Amino acid sequence: MVTNCNVLSVHTMTFHHTNLLIAEGRIAAWDRAVEKGKEVIDARGSYAVPGLIDAHTHVEAAMLTVEALARLLVPRGVTTLMADLHEIGNVLGGAGVEVLAEGANRVPLRLFLQIPAALDPEEATRLLRRPDAVSFGEASLPRIVRDPDKFTRMFAEAHAQGRLVSGHAAGLGAGPWLSALAALGHADDHECVDIEQAKSRLLVGQRVMIREGSAARNLQSLVPLVREHPEWADLFMFCTDDRTVGDILERGHMDDCLRSAIRYGLMPATALRMATLNCAVHHRLDTHVGSLAPGRLADVLLLDDLEAFLPEMVIVGGEVVARSGEPDWEAPPEVSFPEAYLNTVHLGRSLEEGGLRLPLPDGEVSVRILRMVPHQILKYIDEETVTVRDGRIHEGQDRDILKILVIERHKGTKQIGIGLVRGFGLRRGALASTVAHDDHNLVVIGVTDADILLAVKSIEEMQGGLVVVDQGEVTARVALPLAGLISLKGGPDLAGELQAAERAARDLGCLLPAPFMALSFVPLVGIPKAGLSEFGLVDAVTYEKLPLRIGRSTDIFTAADP
């Protein structure tokens, strides 16, 4: 029982001074007259609000296990995640989704699953029958367009099971394509960047998840729409989509969304409804979470100041699990994962320096160079003439032209895409990573082939992670052994390692503010203008190959035959 608190009804958006009775982990009643029992928490007049719910998040963005992530989120008041674990799904399939999700059983953080739509349809449909599955996760238009029948069947199956289909219509305005996605079943969208886009989603019957991630931040643009339309109070929720561990430690998570929303002019009660009840109703979980009404799970935040939003106490399922911003549960003994999930870097052979030659003849050659831009995930293509000597660009680093390789790392197919990239600005050394959307192959850039080789070998030794190499020496490494995506360390330790790696990259002359995030987006073919896959440069719209050498039919370095 929590006595003497100012309870928020997220249904009516009103506050009520009362006592919260809790029984068997659920709210039993609000009762002003109740006698003090044995297990009493005196809230001393503070606010009691429901635990926050993130409407859509990729846990892998934090590079932490769920157990480690929970220690950061729960003390900040985040008690439930709607998690689309599609990164680990891309690497390890449905089994990977399940092994990561399993962590939620060991910590007081509730995880509901938006089942990755890119999984094999049979596997995805099996996972959708899990009791903690709420929807098929985001499937973007280009992906659907490539196999509309498959997705039509999958989405019909979701509806038949009373599950939702989550949307993802980045960049789309009102029009036939948006209608088509709604008609297919997309029930929400977290990709709206302005009010016009948000309105267009509401009109096709979708709810809007206002995203405030580490990279994409849409809250400031969209909050005015909610403020001006109190009668649409049920149509919006918040999500983080992707938040890095450093960002969580520095700014926060859904608590940061709450603070920002209030700062941008929302009433705290409205913002809290969006961060709790609306998300629960949308995902058809409102008999369980998202409210402090009787019958709901007793996930309660006690706090003195709604604008500061620093929970004094966090209660999950009726148990106190955090106090004053610190978790109040024992960290479990080091999590152990099956060996197969910790050994996911299979290159199929040792690379050698000779194998890294650009497939270009010596002399003056016109080439395509992928150009990265700070603070954007869009990539551009420069067409330029370079001097090639012995399979390398002559004085490439002086013109900010680096060699880049995407190496298939899951099945040892020896497939390598090789290309040129601009924007990183390295003067020496190499960077490599196994976090590389969507397939998470090994991506590596570098000034010299020797450093590129050393970076690849270091990644192979760690079986996944991030590496910085400077003239024959590894100057930073972040081990991400689970699927090559996730650290087994705690949040603060990992954040320290990541900071050190970024510092080491800057020491090489790197110009981008988040070099490893930029590196991870290079292989993302679907984001314009192009991406580098293990098969070479691919146009984002047509999905056609773009040869490295302009005018040549192919630039693919296929090393299957040594």
Add this chain to the structure above:
Amino acid sequence: MVTNCNVLSVHTMTFHHTNLLIAEGRIAAWDRAVEKGKEVIDARGSYAVPGLIDAHTHVEAAMLTVEALARLLVPRGVTTLMADLHEIGNVLGGAGVEVLAEGANRVPLRLFLQIPAALDPEEATRLLRRPDAVSFGEASLPRIVRDPDKFTRMFAEAHAQGRLVSGHAAGLGAGPWLSALAALGHADDHECVDIEQAKSRLLVGQRVMIREGSAARNLQSLVPLVREHPEWADLFMFCTDDRTVGDILERGHMDDCLRSAIRYGLMPATALRMATLNCAVHHRLDTHVGSLAPGRLADVLLLDDLEAFLPEMVIVGGEVVARSGEPDWEAPPEVSFPEAYLNTVHLGRSLEEGGLRLPLPDGEVSVRILRMVPHQILKYIDEETVTVRDGRIHEGQDRDILKILVIERHKGTKQIGIGLVRGFGLRRGALASTVAHDDHNLVVIGVTDADILLAVKSIEEMQGGLVVVDQGEVTARVALPLAGLISLKGGPDLAGELQAAERAARDLGCLLPAPFMALSFVPLVGIPKAGLSEFGLVDAVTYEKLPLRIGRSTDIFTAADP
């Protein structure tokens, strides 16, 4: 395709002039620019709004098959019912629910089931797995209190299946009982009669179904609350609960709710959201019904005037099914039901005049008399001294005291409850009915035993229905052969028969405005102060027997041994 219409988005509550594209029975898109195709309906600028949804209704109140009911409702714009078929469930069990619901497959009216909570739990749980089941239907507090473990198990099962539990908290204000019902799972309530009750439901996390039935009318009391709180736009819906066929023909159904809500000051768009989207979201059907957004079933009403609310055209699943208030489909050939469902009056023996004697000694006796009051379903108890002669009340009709019998009619147990009733005011004759809540036994009142016997025999011959007898002659009869509850005739024919029966009852001197409805409530034990069951008079609160003769331990006329 419907061109040139002013489409209502029930999400944003805004109107948009556009064309509605329909494909495979669903809305495909809104498209202002579309070329005219072949199958075009020109809406000539009229409004297009979603088909109306009744959030909670007992179909049996209309005494019509679903096929016959659909012919009245669909042309009025009602395209979907959330139906709690508990009357037929009480008589025929789950099979009865299914046989009545089956009718929806033959007409363009969508029926979703609130599975009667009074069914055997195993049967109820089986029905809950039907794809058209949305919840367990209303279970009132007295019923739950009698077997809380059973209902706790059933409701947990509903939640496990992603289904709801519908509420029913007649008369309850804020307090521990209401909290207890919410904690058990009650997700809504249709019994609120005033603003305080409605607010108390919202605060325990329930949605409010504003009821406008034939007897109970709560719309005028509750609409001001919605009007004053636009930010609660998602928390209310409308329902009819019980509407008689006469009332539907005279006033309408959900169309009447719409007209009234607008008359009481709601914006039409708000009222329409409540009558469509809110109900769909609540029952987790919003990917299918309740909106004209892409992907939803194309259930469209075209109409020129939202306040008059007379649909010019009704489209269900993309097909035109009614025009100008008339159904536009062939009435199916007479519906045939299995013989067992048409033979449900089993008295177990022939009654004889001698068997109807009051179990009272001759002379002055103090007795309990159940008193009916016009326009109320509450029943009172008068305690009075009467003169008994030869097992009958001397000059009873002069003091408005009539004999009343409730005869078990399902299994031929020969169980008969006998008592006295006041308020009907008959000077001659008898009335009998097999519509008698909740068990639907045979209930009969009369001035003479001979007329009572004739009424019972007529009911037996018809195998269910309503009868009026006047001095040895049957002056009106309404056959309700399906379960003794439902006519096989069309709406207008049945309404005519019912009017004739009421007229015949008035000819006997009857004082009550709806004598057969009053008769049907006599056996309803759960409504204070008391009810007459086949076991005698029973207190509504304690469920203890109240002897007919004051001071005697029993008044039960058990006729098991002839």
